[in-house]
Amino acid sequence: MRKSKKKELETEVLEIDDKDLAKKLFEEKDEVEVLDEETNYYEDEDNTDYYEEKKTKIRKPINYHKILYTVLLIAIAITIMISIDVISVSRFNKGPFFAIPTHTYDDGGSKEYYGIGYKVIKYNQLQGRRDIELGTWNLKYNINPINIVDVDLAIDFYKNKEATLNKYNKKFVRIDTTLHQIDDKNNSLLLGYKDEEGNKYTINLKCEMLSKKQNYTPGNEIMIIGQFSKYNEKTNTITIKNCFAEQ
Numbered sequence: 089m090r091k092s093k094k095k096e097l098e099t100e101v102l103e104i105d106d107k108d109l110a111k112k113l114f115e116e117k118d119e120v121e122v123l124d125e126e127t128n129y130y131e132d133e134d135n136t137d138y139y140e141e142k143k144t145k146i147r148k149p150i151n152y153h154k155i156l157y158t159v160l161l162i163a164i165a166i167t168i169m170i171s172i173d174v175i176s177v178s179r180f181n182k183g184p185f186f187a188i189p190t191h192t193y194d195d196g197g198s199k200e201y202y203g204i205g206y207k208v209i210k211y212n213q214l215q216g217r218r219d220i221e222l223g224t225w226n227l228k229y230n231i232n233p234i235n236i237v238d239v240d241l242a243i244d245f246y247k248n249k250e251a252t253l254n255k256y257n258k259k260f261v262r263i264d265t266t267l268h269q270i271d272d273k274n275n276s277l278l279l280g281y282k283d284e285e286g287n288k289y290t291i292n293l294k295c296e297m298l299s300k301k302q303n304y305t306p307g308n309e310i311m312i313i314g315q316f317s318k319y320n321e322k323t324n325t326i327t328i329k330n331c332f333a334e335q
Contacts, residue, residue: 166204169185169186169203169204170186170203170204170205170206172185172186173185173186173187173203173206173208174206174222177208177220177222178222178258181219181220183208183220184201184203184208186203187201187202187203187206187207187208188201188202188203189201190202193229195212195213195214195216195231196212196213196214196216197212198210198211198212198213198217198229198231199212200229202225205224205225206222206223206224206225207222207223207224207225207226207227208220208221208222209221209227209229211231211260213231215299215332216231216313216332217231217233217260217313217330218298218314218315218330219258219260219314219315219329219330230260231260233260233261233262233313234256234259234260234261234262235261235262235264236256236261236262236263236264237263237264237265238263238264238265238266238279238280238281238291238293239281239289241263241281241291241326242280242281242283242289242290242291243289245291246288246289253319256316257316258315258316258317259315259316260313260314260315260316261313261314261315261316261328262311262312262313263279263293263311263312263313263328264309264310264311265279265280265281265293265309265310265311265312266279266280266281266282266307266308266309266310267279267304267305267306267307267308267309267310267333267335268280268282268306268307269306270304270306274296275296275297275300276294276295276296276297277294277295277297277304277310277312277331277333278292278293278294278295279292279293279294279295279310279312280292280293280325290324291324291326292323292324292325292326293312293325293326293328294325294326294327294328295312295314295328295331295333296314296317296327296328296329296330296331297331297332297333298314298330298331298332299332302333302335304333304335305335308335309335310333310334310335311333311334311335312328312331312332312333312334313331313332313333314328314329314330314331314332315328315329315330316328317329
């Protein structure tokens with residue numbers, strides 16, 4: 089660091105004969121502060137603490153572009169996480185991957201998950217509901233199925249197939265119907281209502297069993313519960329997944 093400015097000024101004053109002029113010159117130059125541009129330190133060694141304090145008060149300008157960029161990245165990441173969970177649950181019955189489990193029910197292990205703006209309930213009853221439901225935070229735990237009789241379902245399909253599919257798609261249902269055949273290979277039951285007169289009200293049901301086979305008798309009335317999964321228009325067959333049956 090360069091020599092103290094005060095010491096240099098004192099030397100200059102001693103060489104001036106006019107005392108009043110020397111005194112005035114000294115007082116004016118004594119107030120001069122030299123600021124080093126590279127370090128922001130004042131060069132008076134006697135006032136180091138004061139100038140250190142001055143330095144800490146110097147603030148860098150706020151980079152609004154950087155803040156906006158960071159916020160945008162966070163928003164994109166959140167959108168991606170929500171999209172992955174919504175698609176996984178609604179289409180593939182998988183997940184959720186980015187929601188937090190908050191409650192487990194004493195019904196076999198059903199769980200509630202909360203995500204950013206959505207809620208998922210994974211049902212796991214011992215013999216009952218085993219599907220996944222997606223909704224808002226107001227979504228309620230519900231193990232009561234929609235009760236249907238196969239003939240009513242057949243009539244609804246005949247009158248308005250699209251509306252009936254929208255009404256029951258992915259829903260937890262209980263259907264009273266008739267057992268026609270047992271598919272041992274695929275652990276499934278083939279059921280439904282057969283219109284003996286004109287066949288226009290016939291509806292086929294395929295129950296994909298979760299439990300092991302029991303002693304079911306074709307031709308008898310049977311009750312099935314499960315998730316209304318999909319419809320095959322060629323065979324006029326509704327598939328019930330995660331299915332339990334009671335004869």
